[in-house]
Amino acid sequence: MRLLTHNMLSCNVKGVTNGFPLIIQADKVLEKPAELNHDFLRNMFYKVDWKALVDAAKSMGYSELPESAEASMLESLDFLNRFHHALMELHLEEGALICPETGRKFPVDKGIPNMLLHEDEV
Amino acid sequence: MPYKTAQIRLVSSHPEVYEPCDDSFALVDALLADRTNLLEHKPSICLEVGCGSGYVITSLALMLKEEIPSIYYLATDMNPHAMRVTRETLQAHGVDAELINTDIMSGLEKRLEGLVDVMVVNPPYVPTPEDEVGQAGITSAWAGGEDGRVVIDRILPVADTILSERGWLYLVTLAANNPSQICRSMREKGYASRIVVQRSTEEESLHIIKFWRDPEVRPSLKEASTQNRSAPTRLGESLLSQFSRFSFWKSSNGSGSL
Numbered sequence: 001m002r003l004l005t006h007n008m009l010s011c012n013v014k015g016v017t018n019g020f021p022l023i024i025q026a027d028k029v030l031e032k033p034a035e036l037n038h039d040f041l042r043n044m045f046y047k048v049d050w051k052a053l054v055d056a057a058k059s060m061g062y063s064e065l066p067e068s069a070e071a072s073m074l075e076s077l078d079f080l081n082r083f084h085h086a087l088m089e090l091h092l093e094e095g096a097l098i099c100p101e102t103g104r105k106f107p108v109d110k111g112i113p114n115m116l117l118h119e120d121e122v
Numbered sequence: 123m124p125y126k127t128a129q130i131r132l133v134s135s136h137p138e139v140y141e142p143c144d145d146s147f148a149l150v151d152a153l154l155a156d157r158t159n160l161l162e163h164k165p166s167i168c169l170e171v172g173c174g175s176g177y178v179i180t181s182l183a184l185m186l187k188e189e190i191p192s193i194y195y196l197a198t199d200m201n202p203h204a205m206r207v208t209r210e211t212l213q214a215h216g217v218d219a220e221l222i223n224t225d226i227m228s229g230l231e232k233r234l235e236g237l238v239d240v241m242v243v244n245p246p247y248v249p250t251p252e253d254e255v256g257q258a259g260i261t262s263a264w265a266g267g268e269d270g271r272v273v274i275d276r277i278l279p280v281a282d283t284i285l286s287e288r289g290w291l292y293l294v295t296l297a298a299n300n301p302s303q304i305c306r307s308m309r310e311k312g313y314a315s316r317i318v319v320q321r322s323t324e325e326e327s328l329h330i331i332k333f334w335r336d337p338e339v340r341p342s343l344k345e346a347s348t349q350n351r352s353a354p355t356r357l358g359e360s361l362l363s364q365f366s367r368f369s370f371w372k373s374s375n376g377s378g379s380l
C-alpha cells in the first residue's frame with residue numbers, strides 16, 4: 001500500500017467522526033522505484049492532505065518532506081523528487097492502520113489493507 | 123505488439139474467486155470500444171469495485187498504459203482471496219494497482235469524494251434469495267438478491283459521491299436488473315447514459331452501460347419536486363428506445379439465470 005492510498009483511507013466504523021488520517025503501524029516497509037511523472041504529481045498535489053502525508057512518511061521512516069507545502073514548490077525538482085518518493089515509492093507491506101479516534105486496528109497484510117467491518121461496526 | 127488486454131493464461135485463480143466470464147469479457151470489450159474516448163479523457167484516478175480475478179482492472183491498465191503511463195488505479199473486493207489473485211494477475215502482466223479489501227468503497231468514500239475519473243463495476247447481478255448476498259465464498263460473486271439489484275443499488279449512490287465532475291461509470295447489468303430503470307434513476311441524479319456493449323448468450327442478456335454527468339439531464343427543480351417522473355428528457359427517451367430494441371430485456375425479467 002502506497003502512502004497515496006493511505007491518504008485516501010479513513011476509519012469507516014459507524015459513529016466515528018475523526019477517522020482521518022489513520023495512524024500507521026509500520027512492521028515492514030518496502031521501497032519500490034517508480035517512474036516520476038510531473039503531471040501526475042501536480043494533479044495529486046491538490047488531492048492529497050499534506051499534513052497526513054508528512055506524518056505518514058515519518059512513520060515509515062522518511063522525514064525529508066517539508067512540514068507545509070504550497071503549489072509554487074511544484075516548480076522545484078528537488079521537491080517533486082521527495083513528494084514522489086513519499087507518495088509513490090514507499091509501500092507499507094506489513095503492519096496496521098489505526099483509527100485516531102477509537103484505536104480500531106485495520107491490518108495490512110502483504111500490502112493490502114483490510115477495511116472490512118464486524119457486524120456491530122456497520 | 124503489446125497485448126491490449128489481460129491474457130487468460132496469465133490470470134491467476136482460486137476456487138473461491140470469480141473466474142473471468144462472459145460478463146467480464148463484455149465489460150473489457152466495452153472499455154476497448156471506448157478506448158479512444160478514455161485516452162482523450164485522460165483519467166488520473168481509475169477504480170474497480172469487485173475486482174475478483176483482476177482481469178478487468180489489469181486489462182484497463184494495459185489498454186491505457188502506453189499513452190497515459192501514470193494513472194492511479196484502485197481496486198476493491200470484499201473477498202480476501204480476490205485480493206491475492208488480483209495482485210498476481212496484475213504482476214503477471216507487469217501493471218500495478220492499489221488493492222483494498224473492503225465492502226464496496228467503505229473507508230475510501232470520504233476522501234475520494236469527487237475524485238474518481240473512471241469507475242468500472244461488474245457487480246453480483248443475478249437474482250437470488252436475499253440471504254445469499256454478501257456471504258463469504260464464491261456465492262457473493264454473483265448473488266444479487268431481489269432482481270439482482272441489492273448490491274447494484276448500494277453501488278450507485280457511492281458512484282455518485284466519488285465520481286469527479288467529469289467522471290465516467292461503466293456498469294454491467296443483466297436484463298433482469300431492469301437496466302432502463304437504473305438509467306432512469308441515474309438520470310434523476312443528473313447522469314446521461316449509453317449502452318456501450320449489448321450481448322446475449324443462451325443464459326443471459328447483458329448490457330454494459332456507461333454513465334456520465336450531463337448538465338442537460340438534470341431534472342429541473344420543478345420536475346424533481348413533483349411526483350411525476352415520467353416526463354423523459356430527449357436523452358432519456360433515446361436511451362429507452364435503445365433498450366426496447368432488445369425486446370428480451372423485459373421478458374426475461376426474473377428468470378434468475380444461473
Ligand SMILES: C[S@@+](CC[C@H](N)C(=O)[O-])C[C@H]1O[C@@H](n2cnc3c(N)ncnc32)[C@H](O)[C@@H]1O
Binds near residue numbers: 142204225245
Ligand atoms: C461478477 S464478479 C466480477 C469479478 C471481476 N470484476 C470480473 O469481471 O471478472 C463480482 C465481484 O464483486 C465482489 N463483490 C460482491 N459484493 C461486493 C461488495 N459488497 N463489495 C466489494 N466487492 C463485492 C465479489 O467478491 C466478486 O469478486
